[in-house]
Amino acid sequence: xxxxxxxxxxxxxxxxxxxxxxxxxxxxxxxxxxxxxxxxxxxxxxxxxxxxxxxxxxxxxxxxxxxxxxxxxxxxxxxxxxxxxxxxxxxxxxxxxxxxxxxxxxxxxxxxxxxxxxxxxxxxxxxxxxxxxxxxxxxxxxxxxxxxxxxxxxxxxxxxxxxxxxxxxxxxxxxxxxxxxxxxxxxxxxxxxxxxxxxxxxxxxxxxxxxxxxxxxxxxxxxxxxxxxxxxxxxxxxxxxxxxxxxxxxxxxxxxxxxxxxxxxxxxxxxxxxxxxxxxxxxxxxxxxxxxxxxxxxxxxxxxxxxxxxxxxxxxxxxxxxxxxxxxxxxxxxxxxxxxxxxxxxxxxxxxxxxxxxxxxxxxxxxxxxxxxxxxxxxxxxxxxxxxxxxxxxxxxxxxxxxxxxxxxxxxxxxxxxxxxxxxxxxxxxxxxxxxxx
Amino acid sequence: xxxxxxxxxxxxxxxxxxxxxxxxxxxxxxxxxxxxxxxxxxxxxxxxxxxxxxxxxxxxxxxxxxxxxxxxxxxxxxxxxxxxxxxxxxxxxxxxxxxxxxxxxxxxxxxxxxxxxxxxxxxxxxxxxxxxxxxxxxxxxxxxxxxxxxxxxxxxxxxxxxxxxxxxxxxxxxxxxxxxxxxxxxxxxxxxxxxxxxxxxxxxxxxxxxxxxxxxxxxxxxxxxxxxxxxxxxxxxxxxxxxxxxxxxxxxxxxxxxxxxxxxxxxxxxxxxxxxxxxxxxxxxxxxxxxxxxxxxxxxxxxxxxxxxxxxx
Amino acid sequence: xxxxxxxxxxxxxxxxxxxxxxxxxxxxxxxxxxxxxxxxxxxxxxxxxxxxxxxxxxxxxxxxxxxxxxxxxxxxxxxxxxxxxxxxxxxxxxxxxxxxxxxxxxxxxxxxxxxxxxxxxxxxxxxxxxxxxxxxxxxxxxxxxxxxxxxxxxxxxxxxxxxxxxxxxxxxxxxxxxxxxxxxxxxxxxxxxxxxxx
Numbered sequence: 001x002x003x004x005x006x007x008x009x010x011x012x013x014x015x016x017x018x019x020x021x022x023x024x025x026x027x028x029x030x031x032x033x034x035x036x037x038x039x040x041x042x043x044x045x046x047x048x049x050x051x052x053x054x055x056x057x058x059x060x061x062x063x064x065x066x067x068x069x070x071x072x073x074x075x076x077x078x079x080x081x082x083x084x085x086x087x088x089x090x091x092x093x094x095x096x097x098x099x100x101x102x103x104x105x106x107x108x109x110x111x112x113x114x115x116x117x118x119x120x121x122x123x124x125x126x127x128x129x130x131x132x133x134x135x136x137x138x139x140x141x142x143x144x145x146x147x148x149x150x151x152x153x154x155x156x157x158x159x160x161x162x163x164x165x166x167x168x169x170x171x172x173x174x175x176x177x178x179x180x181x182x183x184x185x186x187x188x189x190x191x192x193x194x195x196x197x198x199x200x201x202x203x204x205x206x207x208x209x210x211x212x213x214x215x216x217x218x219x220x221x222x223x224x225x226x227x228x229x230x231x232x233x234x235x236x237x238x239x240x241x242x243x244x245x246x247x248x249x250x251x252x253x254x255x256x257x258x259x260x261x262x263x264x265x266x267x268x269x270x271x272x273x274x275x276x277x278x279x280x281x282x283x284x285x286x287x288x289x290x291x292x293x294x295x296x297x298x299x300x301x302x303x304x305x306x307x308x309x310x311x312x313x314x315x316x317x318x319x320x321x322x323x324x325x326x327x328x329x330x331x332x333x334x335x336x337x338x339x340x341x342x343x344x345x346x347x348x349x350x351x352x353x354x355x356x357x358x359x360x361x362x363x364x365x366x367x368x369x370x371x372x373x374x375x376x377x378x379x380x381x382x383x384x385x386x387x388x389x390x391x392x393x394x395x396x397x398x399x400x401x402x403x404x405x406x407x408x409x410x411x412x413x414x415x416x417x418x419x420x421x422x423x424x425x426x427x428x429x430x431x432x433x434x435x436x437x438x
Numbered sequence: 439x440x441x442x443x444x445x446x447x448x449x450x451x452x453x454x455x456x457x458x459x460x461x462x463x464x465x466x467x468x469x470x471x472x473x474x475x476x477x478x479x480x481x482x483x484x485x486x487x488x489x490x491x492x493x494x495x496x497x498x499x500x501x502x503x504x505x506x507x508x509x510x511x512x513x514x515x516x517x518x519x520x521x522x523x524x525x526x527x528x529x530x531x532x533x534x535x536x537x538x539x540x541x542x543x544x545x546x547x548x549x550x551x552x553x554x555x556x557x558x559x560x561x562x563x564x565x566x567x568x569x570x571x572x573x574x575x576x577x578x579x580x581x582x583x584x585x586x587x588x589x590x591x592x593x594x595x596x597x598x599x600x601x602x603x604x605x606x607x608x609x610x611x612x613x614x615x616x617x618x619x620x621x622x623x624x625x626x627x628x629x630x631x632x633x634x635x636x637x638x639x640x641x642x643x644x645x646x647x648x649x650x651x652x653x654x655x656x657x658x659x660x661x662x663x664x665x666x667x668x669x670x671x672x673x674x675x676x677x678x679x680x681x682x683x684x685x686x687x688x689x690x691x692x693x694x695x696x697x698x699x700x701x702x703x704x705x706x707x708x709x710x711x712x713x714x715x716x717x718x719x720x721x722x723x724x725x726x727x728x729x730x731x732x733x734x735x736x737x738x739x740x741x742x743x744x745x746x747x748x749x750x751x
Numbered sequence: 752x753x754x755x756x757x758x759x760x761x762x763x764x765x766x767x768x769x770x771x772x773x774x775x776x777x778x779x780x781x782x783x784x785x786x787x788x789x790x791x792x793x794x795x796x797x798x799x800x801x802x803x804x805x806x807x808x809x810x811x812x813x814x815x816x817x818x819x820x821x822x823x824x825x826x827x828x829x830x831x832x833x834x835x836x837x838x839x840x841x842x843x844x845x846x847x848x849x850x851x852x853x854x855x856x857x858x859x860x861x862x863x864x865x866x867x868x869x870x871x872x873x874x875x876x877x878x879x880x881x882x883x884x885x886x887x888x889x890x891x892x893x894x895x896x897x898x899x900x901x902x903x904x905x906x907x908x909x910x911x912x913x914x915x916x917x918x919x920x921x922x923x924x925x926x927x928x929x930x931x932x933x934x935x936x937x938x939x940x941x942x943x944x945x946x947x948x949x
Contacts, residue, residue, distance in 0.1 A: 460841050463843065737838055744837040746838040
């Protein structure tokens, strides 16, 4: 545990908590010690004052979907560099997906990732366990052992691949009930999407790239919500990307089925029109879709049909992206641009206010991941996981200035107007002004 | 001015007409005792072929040599192991050798675009076929052939039959022919037409017999037998019965209609031997015209200080 | 053909009748010099050399009582200034049946200036065959040669300054026959002649 913080007390002055009125906040000994008029008065003598006038204060952001690449692809990212990117992006907790090398399908691997996260000490790293051995889709992994391990895994996912076998998905949904776990499905019917390169539609027809039809995602979600309802399990749907998927989720929730869903920032902001350049920075799975899908996803996130924003941060080395489209890897980085993109897509458009952002990017993700100390309200006595956001100053995204080890962001040169300027993990400053603090 | 030829969509009607008119003149060079012009002397044209295609490569090679350019043939098989390193490293090597133009054929759609916008190469990129995306010089030589027989393309009815979904020839032809004022109809079973074809500047139909009425030109596309195994059509017999061009269907065409095929042909599948060898088939002529059209493209891209394509002067 | 500023500001130095008379005279000179038109072929250099060649062929044909072979010779690909501008469209090259081997080829152009066009025409010709002789007929010779080229038949000698522009109008292209001289502030480079596209 790194306890090298220069100060254990911060007086955050004049921040707009959840976008509301300006207030003072005192963080001491890892908790929110005082709020409002009391804060300045109760501050210890060695308190560090932070001028937060004009800044938005949110509970520390929680990411349900991140790829930290370690073990196996440390050239693209490590748990340490990914944690740094998370802290810079305003996150105090991330869920690290299991498609590493070796796959995180045993207690041993998930504990390794968990230890690496604690050693970095920049955010809480919660390893996600694979549903099937080796992500092979045919044999259940030792879900119970992973749940009991030091990593206390609660979310299980074969992300990258779909649990397409209906019987296996049913068994997984049933099995995790024993430890209040949740299966997070990457919904992609494999046979309908063999060698698929981009969304199937008018753009793919012109570009001569094999299409990934929306129905390949929607048909799996439809099946899974019915299964979850039938066996009485929790289900989480990763990176929802189509309008049809949103409708199915709305129907399922209306029926009382215990399903939650996440959407990525890029699916709220970019479309398949971007692919016309054949620039592999826009190559991602699930693919960028149409403007109609973007609009439906924004609406779904606004009305709560979609519960959370999850970055699906997918770092890739230069060789894996600096080539022709068909040869390029799928994925974009996202931890450091999430706040800016969500602000542009949802807050600037009037679809969500900052309190809504706190709900979708902190409270609900923490609840889905069963993280007791995260996503809490900013109240006296709560853990001091705080993110301060400057929503006024315009800035331009510069990949070279990022903390992530990889540079595959589609937003290079994009002008945005919201960025995290300070992140506190249980009262300790982990990042400020775009730089990680150790 | 654009110094690349990546897609038929990049060509305005003036560009396309300039290329075809220039090809017309250059076609006469082949009839002369000295089949050479000095125009591209000192320029280097590289044929960068990541897919086997002797026919197209030889066509580009002949075109470049008749303009006195130096030709370098680079045959590279892209492997999934080396991935994109093949393309980037190869490109940097060619740039070091001073290629004025790179003619590229690649199995990945968009590879010429990547090459043109990457900054790895300073010369002109000519797309000789990328994946299932486009094959602009094929469309140009097809239009040239049609123009020779039909005199003008405005309002002409052109029918293109076959595996449109996987055909770069079809895509380029639809774009170029509609730019030149022709009316194009695509004919295929529903499984071989792309989702989104209704947005294309052409009509489409599942009925070959109905579509052949009054056609000025019929272009048959190659259908790969492997598509049968991926359930695009049930059997060769059913495909050729419903979508193949045989003597009986040919007889119902207007007298002046011509029959085309980009090659190589599957005799007996999409086209019968009788049709392929008939007087109305201009398939061999298409190959000859390919050299003239490619000479025109190379001349217009490399012959002057700047490309002559891509915009109004 | 050096572009002039405008027809209105230019002054007419040859009118339609002058042009007709010049062509008639050249036709007779060709016949005289070649002792008949036995093996004469007229090749016009696009653009305006082509109708001039055709007219000359008609006149000579009237005298000889038989059609005289004529055609066109595009020189674009052989120009020495190709790389100074974007590639130009090509003009038509059309040789009479029988080719040019052993013939007396009379090249026909509207204006002779630096001589570079004719040099290019000689190169083009050498790729097409081996004429017995090559002669040159021009409607206007305005001087300022940069190459050792001279015309055998000249419609009109027009001493000009390089600052002036000479414009030949022909009925086939411009609706009427005339030769105009226009003024200009810029010095015209004789080697920039022939900038027209086909």
